[in-house]
Amino acid sequence: MDLNFDFQPVQAKLYELYEFSEARKIGFGGSRGGTKSYTSDMVMILRRIKYPGTNGIMIMKVYQDIWDIHLTPLFQKFPELAKSFNKAEMKLTLPKGSYVRFLSGDNLKEFQERKGREFADVFVDQSELFKQEELEFLGTINRSTDLKIVPKMLFCFNPGNISHNYHKRIFYEKIYESNERAEDFAFLQTYGWDNAYWCQKSLIEDKLNFETYHGWDSETRFQYFITRSDYGRILNSLPESKRKAELLGDMNIFEGMFFSEFRREKHVIDNYEFRSTWNTCGGLDYGNVTVLEVLQRDYEGNIICFDECYLPDSESPSERANLIADFLLEKGYHKLRIIYDTNMDISQISNVGYDKTPIQIFRKIFHERMGDKAPGMVVVSKNNLNRKQNYRQGVNEAVKEFLHLSNNKAKLFIHQLCKYLIKEMTTFIHEPDSNGMDFVHDNSVDDHAFDGFKYPFYALIPPKYPKSDKVEYDRQGKRKSKSIKTISTF
Numbered sequence: 001m002d003l004n005f006d007f008q009p010v011q012a013k014l015y016e017l018y019e020f021s022e023a024r025k026i027g028f029g030g031s032r033g034g035t036k037s038y039t040s041d042m043v044m045i046l047r048r049i050k051y052p053g054t055n056g057i058m059i060m061k062v063y064q065d066i067w068d069i070h071l072t073p074l075f076q077k078f079p080e081l082a083k084s085f086n087k088a089e090m091k092l093t094l095p096k097g098s099y100v101r102f103l104s105g106d107n108l109k110e111f112q113e114r115k116g117r118e119f120a121d122v123f124v125d126q127s128e129l130f131k132q133e134e135l136e137f138l139g140t141i142n143r144s145t146d147l148k149i150v151p152k153m154l155f156c157f158n159p160g161n162i163s164h165n166y167h168k169r170i171f172y173e174k175i176y177e178s179n180e181r182a183e184d185f186a187f188l189q190t191y192g193w194d195n196a197y198w199c200q201k202s203l204i205e206d207k208l209n210f211e212t213y214h215g216w217d218s219e220t221r222f223q224y225f226i227t228r229s230d231y232g233r234i235l236n237s238l239p240e241s242k243r244k245a246e247l248l249g250d251m252n253i254f255e256g257m258f259f260s261e262f263r264r265e266k267h268v269i270d271n272y273e274f275r276s277t278w279n280t281c282g283g284l285d286y287g288n289v290t291v292l293e294v295l296q297r298d299y300e301g302n303i304i305c306f307d308e309c310y311l312p313d314s315e316s317p318s319e320r321a322n323l324i325a326d327f328l329l330e331k332g333y334h335k336l337r338i339i340y341d342t343n344m345d346i347s348q349i350s351n352v353g354y355d356k357t358p359i360q361i362f363r364k365i366f367h368e369r370m371g372d373k374a375p376g377m378v379v380v381s382k383n384n385l386n387r388k389q390n391y392r393q394g395v396n397e398a399v400k401e402f403l404h405l406s407n408n409k410a411k412l413f414i415h416q417l418c419k420y421l422i423k424e425m426t427t428f429i430h431e432p433d434s435n436g437m438d439f440v441h442d443n444s445v446d447d448h449a450f451d452g453f454k455y456p457f458y459a460l461i462p463p464k465y466p467k468s469d470k471v472e473y474d475r476q477g478k479r480k481s482k483s484i485k486t487i488s489t490f
Helices: 009-020 036-050 063-077 105-112 132-140 164-173 196-205 210-215 218-228 230-236 240-247 317-331 358-373 391-403 419-425 448-460
Strands: 025-030 055-060 091-093 099-104 121-125 152-157 185-190 279-285 290-297 303-311 337-340 376-379 412-415
Touching: 009 025, 009 036, 009 185, 025 036, 025 164, 036 055, 036 063, 036 099, 036 121, 036 152, 055 063, 055 105, 063 099, 063 121, 099 105, 105 132, 121 132, 132 152, 152 164, 164 185, 196 210, 196 218, 196 230, 210 218, 218 230, 230 240, 279 448, 290 317, 290 448, 303 317, 303 419, 303 448, 317 358, 337 448, 358 376, 391 412, 391 448, 412 419, 419 448
Parallel strands: 025 152, 025 185, 055 099, 055 121, 121 152, 279 337, 303 412, 337 376
Antiparallel strands: 091 099, 279 290, 290 303
């Protein structure tokens, strides 16, 4: 079987990275139109030809996408391959005993239940649509008894969706957890202007060819792409948040991002001086992870989240309380008002054997460790000024309002020390059934830091009064007038 592979430079780079690097998990991601799917097909087939008798699997979330994005274009380019394809088994057989299976996410659960499968190459296209645990399961079938080939995985993805945070962590931020090893991961960024086919019509009109196009530097190709190709013009004309994600492959902003107003360059600060005279409040989220976020409100009504204490799930209630006491004493946050969630008032006698509620344990240890410097612990009140919304929706709307740039200035700022809060707020995606008022909540979403943040944030928002009501504030930002009743009281 004679197959002619005409690789563009970025496609050749991917093949070389995949074939010759020591990495076992390779990411190929970025903007739309970056030739990810076609390149993955070519690399898969090349590996099957180079290593006779080996097998690979190509996975997409939607069955029809396998046909539209992979099989139909593949058979159009190489008609001889269609003769070797078994539709019932979704299996493409290649010479010398190699084959490629095609699997959709609809059948993944059934596939997981069938033990003993092994594939030397596991390719996941649009891997952002799969949960992290699904991608990690696929790693367990990425093996081969053939010593001539090194088993590897390829993740092709765009910014956003379910596993955005996972892809961002391992391929962009290069942060590795548990038994993950840095040398097992590699990444190649791809852009729409890496794919000369989008500009083919204009190149012919200008009496130019692909070789000339790829000889230009990246900026020249980018300008040609967004001005001389229909697809490039479409991507460049998108609203700024979508433009950054789909044209530029920016992993800090993506389609479906819940807090799409968030801009690191505007909202994240790298230095901050704690003002003891400003209204200060902490928020404590207690659960599998315990988080304390510390916020202040300035004289202009801006809110700054400037510190964070993040504790994993391995500590007992008393150990967590002691660690937070260490944090408060070290930072000098004395007599801090801390708002905690209602689950700290729930008895744990029946399931973990403690004779006190978590909040009783925390109060006791804070008093023993800090004396008159101990924080004041107040349970959250989830009343909302807007009766048409629930508490969560009210908080979300208020956060968006404070993130919004008015005259290029925001009202909410987050210190870079609060890395877990920043990480969560930049990865939340819209809940489809919430009419834009909430983000997805399931076991794949970390929102512990945001929960710790939202209690004091909502408490620190300057209350809105009728124009006829005169309200005065002291230098600490506290309301002097006691004649007006607030809705959210802590």
